[in-house]
Each structure stands twice: as C-alpha cells, then as structure tokens.
Amino acid sequence: MSAEKYYVTTPIYYVNDKPHIGHAYTTILADVLANYHRLLDMPTYFLTGTDEHGQKVQQAAEKNGMTPQEQCDQTVVRFQELWKRLEIKHDDFIRTTEKRHTTIVQKVLQDLYDRDEIYRAEYEGMYCVGCERFFTEKDLVDGNCPDCNRPVDKIVESNYFFRMSKYQDWLIDYIESNPDFIQPAFRANETLGFLKNKELQDLCISRPKSRLSWGIELPFDQDFVTYVWFDALLNYITAVGYGSDDEMFKKWWPCSTHLIGKDILTTHTVYWPTMLKAMGVELPESIFAHGWWLTGRTKMSKSLGNVVNPMEMIDNYGVDAFRYFLIAEMTLGQDASFTEEAFIRRFNSDLANDLGNLTNRVLNMTSRYLDAKLPEVNAAVVEAEGTPEAEVWAGVQAAVSEMETAIPKMKLDYAIGQVLAAIRGVNRYLEQKAPWTLGKNGETEELGVTLYTAAECLRVCAALLYPVMPEKMSALRGGLGMTDTKPQLDKLTTFGVLAAGSTVTQPDALFPRIDVKKLEAEKKAAAEAEKAQKKAEKKEKKKVEPSKDGLISFDQVMAVNLKTAKILEAEQIEGTDKLMKLQLEVGEEKRQIVAGIALHYTAEELVGKIVVIVANLKPAKLRGVKSEGMLLAASVGDKLTLVTTDGELPSTGAAVK
Numbered sequence: 162m163s164a165e166k167y168y169v170t171t172p173i174y175y176v177n178d179k180p181h182i183g184h185a186y187t188t189i190l191a192d193v194l195a196n197y198h199r200l201l202d203m204p205t206y207f208l209t210g211t212d213e214h215g216q217k218v219q220q221a222a223e224k225n226g227m228t229p230q231e232q233c234d235q236t237v238v239r240f241q242e243l244w245k246r247l248e249i250k251h252d253d254f255i256r257t258t259e260k261r262h263t264t265i266v267q268k269v270l271q272d273l274y275d276r277d278e279i280y281r282a283e284y285e286g287m288y289c290v291g292c293e294r295f296f297t298e299k300d301l302v303d304g305n306c307p308d309c310n311r312p313v314d315k316i317v318e319s320n321y322f323f324r325m326s327k328y329q330d331w332l333i334d335y336i337e338s339n340p341d342f343i344q345p346a347f348r349a350n351e352t353l354g355f356l357k358n359k360e361l362q363d364l365c366i367s368r369p370k371s372r373l374s375w376g377i378e379l380p381f382d383q384d385f386v387t388y389v390w391f392d393a394l395l396n397y398i399t400a401v402g403y404g405s406d407d408e409m410f411k412k413w414w415p416c417s418t419h420l421i422g423k424d425i426l427t428t429h430t431v432y433w434p435t436m437l438k439a440m441g442v443e444l445p446e447s448i449f450a451h452g453w454w455l456t457g458r459t460k461m462s463k464s465l466g467n468v469v470n471p472m473e474m475i476d477n478y479g480v481d482a483f484r485y486f487l488i489a490e491m492t493l494g495q496d497a498s499f500t501e502e503a504f505i506r507r508f509n510s511d512l513a514n515d516l517g518n519l520t521n522r523v524l525n526m527t528s529r530y531l532d533a534k535l536p537e538v539n540a541a542v543v544e545a546e547g548t549p550e551a552e553v554w555a556g557v558q559a560a561v562s563e564m565e566t567a568i569p570k571m572k573l574d575y576a577i578g579q580v581l582a583a584i585r586g587v588n589r590y591l592e593q594k595a596p597w598t599l600g601k602n603g604e605t606e607e608l609g610v611t612l613y614t615a616a617e618c619l620r621v622c623a624a625l626l627y628p629v630m631p632e633k634m635s636a637l638r639g640g641l642g643m644t645d646t647k648p649q650l651d652k653l654t655t656f657g658v659l660a661a662g663s664t665v666t667q668p669d670a671l672f673p674r675i676d677v678k679k680l681e682a683e684k685k686a687a688a689e690a691e692k693a694q695k696k697a698e699k700k701e702k703k704k705v706e707p708s709k710d711g712l713i714s715f716d717q718v719m720a721v722n723l724k725t726a727k728i729l730e731a732e733q734i735e736g737t738d739k740l741m742k743l744q745l746e747v748g749e750e751k752r753q754i755v756a757g758i759a760l761h762y763t764a765e766e767l768v769g770k771i772v773v774i775v776a777n778l779k780p781a782k783l784r785g786v787k788s789e790g791m792l793l794a795a796s797v798g799d800k801l802t803l804v805t806t807d808g809e810l811p812s813t814g815a816a817v818k
C-alpha cells in the first residue's frame with residue numbers, strides 16, 4: 162500500500178431495490194478502513210455510489226410503473242438515508258446517471274473505438290437477463306445460467322466488442338507478479354484458474370436500444386447503449402477526476418483498495434484491469450473480495466424472506482452495535498452467518514459485559530472515591546517491571562501493535578478480538594486490585610494509581626474501537642474528561658495522556674444489556690397484536706363486502722390469479738403438525754408458500770407435484786414464516802387432496818382458467 166494516501170471504494174449498488182445487509186456491510190467496512198487511515202493522518206478518500214443503468218433498473222421501473230430515472234431518484238434516497246444513519250462518512254457519492262460520469266464514459270468509448278480497441282460484429286450467444294451477461298453454450302449448467310441458475314435466452318444480434326481477449330497473457334502475468342493485487346490470495350487463484358483454463362473472449366460492451374434503452378448511448382452509434390458493467394466500473398475513475406480534473410486524478414489514483422463481494426470478482430479482476438490497460442491507465446493497488454452474509458447457513462434471498470434489513474437492526478439495537486457486530490463477526494474473505502441470537506450473544510458479552518462494565522467501573526469509582534477527578538499518576542508505574550500496572554498496560558499495547566499490523570492485512574476481526582482481550586485484561590486487573598476495597602479503606606494513593614491506569618487503558622482501547630463505533634467511543638472519551646472527541650493514534654503508546662485533575666462524567670449507559678426474555682415477550686406481544694389486528698381487518702372486510710346471495714361476479718373471479726406451480730422442496734415447519742413450508746417454481750419465479758397439508762402429505766410425496774396456486778394473494782407470515790400465495794385443495798371430512806392439472810404442462814406458471 163502506498164504510504165502517502167488512502168483511496169477506498171465500495172461497489173456501486175443497483176437501484177432496483179432497497180439496500181440490504183450486503184450493501185450495508187461493504188459500506189461499513191470501507192468506512193471503518195477510511196476512519197483508521199484518517200486517524201493515522203493519512204489523506205483519505207472514500208467513494209461509494211449507485212449503479213443506475215441497465216436491465217435490472219429498467220425492469221424494476223416497469224414493475225413499479227415509473228420511468229427508469231424516477232426509479233433511480235426514488236431508490237437512491239434509501240441508500241443515502243441508510244448511509245447517514247449508519248454514520249458513513251464518504252467523501253463522494255457517485256450516481257452513474259450524473260453528467261460528470263456519462264460524458265467521461267462516452268469519451269473513453271470514443272477513444273477506444275478510434276484506436277480499434279472496440280469493434281462491431283455479429284454475435285450469437287446465450288443471454289441471462291438477471292445477470293445481464295452473455296454466456297457460451299459451454300458455460301451453461303444444465304442449460305441454465307452458471308451464476309444464477311435461471312434459464313437463458315439465445316440471442317443473435319449485431320454488437321460492439323472490446324478486445325479483451327488480447328490481454329489474456331498480460332493479465333495472467335500481471336496477477337502472478339503482483340501477489341497483493343487480488344486479495345485474499347485464494348481469490349487471485351480463482352481468477353488465474355479462470356484465465357488459464359479457457360480462452361478469454363472479447364467483451365460485448367453494447368446493447369441494442371431495441372432491447373434495452375436505459376443506458377449511456379454509444380458516442381459512435383446511437384442505436385446502442387453501453388453495457389452496464391462497462392459503464393459502472395468506470396465510476397472508480399470518473400469520480401476522482403479522470404478526464405476532467407488531472408490534479409485530482411493524480412492525487413487519488415491508483416486506488417488503494419476496491420472492496421467487493423465475491424460474486425463480482427470476474428468483472429473486477431478481468432474486465433476492469435483489461436479496460437484500464439487498454440486505456441493506458443494504471444491499475445488499482447488491490448481488489449479485496451469479501452464473503453457473503455448468510456442467514457444461519459442459508460443464502461439470503463428475497464423469495465426465502467430471510468434478508469436482514471439493516472434499518473430494523475439499527476432501530477432495535479443501535480447503529481454502533483450493528484457496525485461492531487458486522488466487523489467483529491466476519492473474517493474477511495470468508496462467508497459469515499447473521500442471526501439475531503448471535504448478535505445478542507456478542508452484544509451482551511463484548512459490549513455490555515466487557516467494555517460496558519469496564520467503563521462503568523472506572524467512571525463510577527472515580528466519581529465515588531476521587532470526587533470525579535482524575536489523579537496525578539507517574540508513568541513510572543507502568544514502566545516498573547512485573548507490576549500489575551506494567552502487565553495490564555503491556556496487554557493494551559500489544560493490542561495497539563496488533564491493530565497496526567492487522568489493518569493493512571485486512572484482519573479486522575482479529576484486531577478487534579485483540580482489543581477485547583485487552584479489555585478483559587483490564588477487568589481482571591481491577592478484580593485483582595479491588596479498588597472498591599481500597600476506596601473503602603481510604604488507601605487513596607493506591608486507588609488513584611489503579612483507577613488512573615485503568616482509565617488510560619480504556620482511553621487507548623476506545624481509540625482503537627473508534628473507527629468502528631465512532632459515536633459511542635466519542636461519548637466514552639467525553640466521559641473520561643477528554644475534550645477532543647476524535648482520538649489521535651500517535652498518542653496510543655504514551656501513558657499519561659489523560660490530564661490530572663480533569664473531571665470524569667458518566668455518559669448514558671453505553672451498551673445496556675439486552676434482556677433476552679424481555680425481548681422475546683415483547684416480540685410475542687407484537688406478533689399477537691398483529692394477529693389480532695389482521696383478524697379485525699378481515700372481519701371489517703367481510704362487513705364491507707357482504708355476499709348478498711352467496712354469488713360472486715365474473716370480475717371477482719377474474720381478480721383471482723390462479724397459476725400452475727411445481728413443488729421443488731417441502732419441509733414440515735418445526736413445532737407444528739399441519740404446516741408445510743414449500744419452495745415452488747412458478748414459471749421463471751421462485752416462491753415460498755406455507756400450506757396446512759402436513760397431515761395429508763409427506764414432504765417426499767409433495768416434491769415434483771404440479772399444483773394450482775392463488776398467485777396474487779397478499780403475502781403473510783405463518784408462524785413467522787413468509788408465505789406468498791395459497792395452494793388449492795379439495796377436502797371432504799378429514800380427507801384432503803391437492804388440486805392438480807390433468808397431465809404435466811411443459812412449464813410451470815401457466816394461467817389457470
């Protein structure tokens with residue numbers, strides 16, 4: 162890493178939907194890294210933004226009945242609001258629909274076209290709408306997209322291509338001779354494997370407007386727009402002045418770290434470097450791919466209804482605790498599991514117990530026994546050999562140096578673990594010295610040494626955690642009587658920074674312990690209230706639409722959207738004897754439905770069945786499990802059979818009339 166500056170980026174996020182935990186994670190990670198570098202007094206630039214073109218956004222707009230620009234303008238606000246709430250201090254937020262970006266993208270395209278790096282050709286390929294990528298027949302897995310497993314379309318069309326293939330050998334060589342370029346190392350091997358095992362194709366960088374109109378128009382052919390990835394990747398340079406502000410560009414480029422999720426490795430480690438090479442621009446110093454957040458062991462997905470909503474977590478547990486959990490829990494590079502139980506466990510042990518207790522002890526006892534004034538204590542107490550003071554201070558200093566080496570290696574969870582170990586060491590020190598007894602016995606001098614040493618240790622630990630929890634750690638510094646809320650990392654190795662005579666105050670409880678029983682009771686009450694409300698609404702609805710003669714109109718029948726669906730997976734819901742959780746394929750869509758059929762069918766009997774569902778039923782939660790639709794069944798007495806079709810249809814999703 163170059164020592165003069167630090168430039169960090171997040172991927173720019175698609176504005177087809179609201180932000181989720183994956184987006185929040187990368188942005189918090191970038192913020193934490195930027196904060197550490199700012200504390201080191203290093204000029205730091207942190208860029209994030211939104212990816213606003215392409216099929217995904219156009220389709221979302223169509224679905225929501227708005228123009229693509231309206232879709233962008235509405236959704237971008239949700240990202241910007243979340244970043245504000247998460248205390249994200251980015252230096253810039255780029256939107257790819259901004260002129261400062263689109264004009265430079267066109268300039269780059271024109272230049273590459275003029276230099277024959279881009280050419281026009283006829284192309285036939287298998288296209289995945291969801292991933293917006295072409296694949297060859299060989300790439301497909303069981304005829305489906307190798308990335309998302311959805312069906313692909315065969316498309317023949319004229320398009321523009323970037324001569325990516327000619328850079329294959331150069332890129333292999335570059336990655337091999339720059340071991341830090343792609344991190345972690347196993348991801349570099351993944352890219353190398355990809356590059357060495359197959360011939361790199363030229364990259365299709367256009368989309369005919371007849372198929373997709375929402376994009377940046379090619380400057381040399383107005384019938385086409387730019388492929389969204391070719392446009393999006395350029396944000397990393399257009400935002401820092403490429404082609405518009407040479408001085409700024411020189412200051413920040415090359416980027417220190419592009420943070421990305423593992424799913425966008427190829428675009429960043431193959432497309433992006435070859436694009437830069439063709440443009441004659443230096444490559445970024447590193448690209449770091451982190452793993453995925455899972456719910457337990459399952460992938461988060463909208464259809465499974467298990468996506469963590471960052472806003473809810475913040476509302477329930479606070480911003481800093483949420484930031485802390487994400488950074489402490491994920492070993493960078495690997496997948497991690499997010500469950501509320503794990504969150505509460507870590508909150509109660511690390512924050513409420515270890516850090517919270519230490520803070521309370523130091524501040525309470527200084528108030529009670531020393532009139533809230535920090536005493537004068539000589540640094541000699543930690544310099545003397547073998548004293549408890551020297552030992553506890555050494556533990557804290559070890560955390561300082563671990564942090565220093567861990568940050569450039571992106572071992573944040575490890576570094577935080579070291580800080581927590583140091584904090585537990587200070588708590589042990591207090592138990593050993595028992596200042597409460599010293600206070601009662603009037604041993605004021607020894608008490609002063611003890612509390613001051615603990616306060617100094619706390620100051621250093623709070624500074625190390627400040628980049629992760631800026632708000633709470635500022636409050637803690639205030640409690641220790643410090644007037645500057647932001648720490649300086651160069652003061653971390655000096656003992657005696659807290660001024661003698663300054664007054665300590667007790668901030669509001671930093672991390673009040675989460676009472677699990679109380680929380681469960683609250684949740685139960687909320688669920689019951691929701692149930693009661695739904696029941697009341699149902700009753701009300703019945704009142705509003707009385708069926709006078711028991712008959713319904715043709716329009717009412719037509720309003721019910723019945724479709725065929727195939728049962729892919731079935732699983733009885735734990736703790737119930739009737740409810741079955743089903744995963745269904747409804748045409749190209751996947752859905753989850755909870756049905757009360759477990760007394761009549763086993764899971765094995767259900768898988769593979771073609772059934773009829775009410776597809777436009779309002780989603781609901783049954784026993785906390787999301788259900789999107791309803792299965793049709795016929796029943797007499799205690800017998801029940803599912804309504805199915807006469808002979809299997811070629812595909813699911815057929816309308817039932």
Ligand code: MSP
Nearest residue numbers: 172173174175183184212393394421422423453454
């Ligand atoms: N727009 C592209 C990126 C272009 S960058 C030039 C994109 N956007 S995205 O909104 O779909 O995803 C952004 C990031 O979120 C990706 O890095 C992806 O890995 C990450 N995540 C999405 N779900 C995730 C988890 N469940 N866990 C962690 N991160 C995941 O791709």
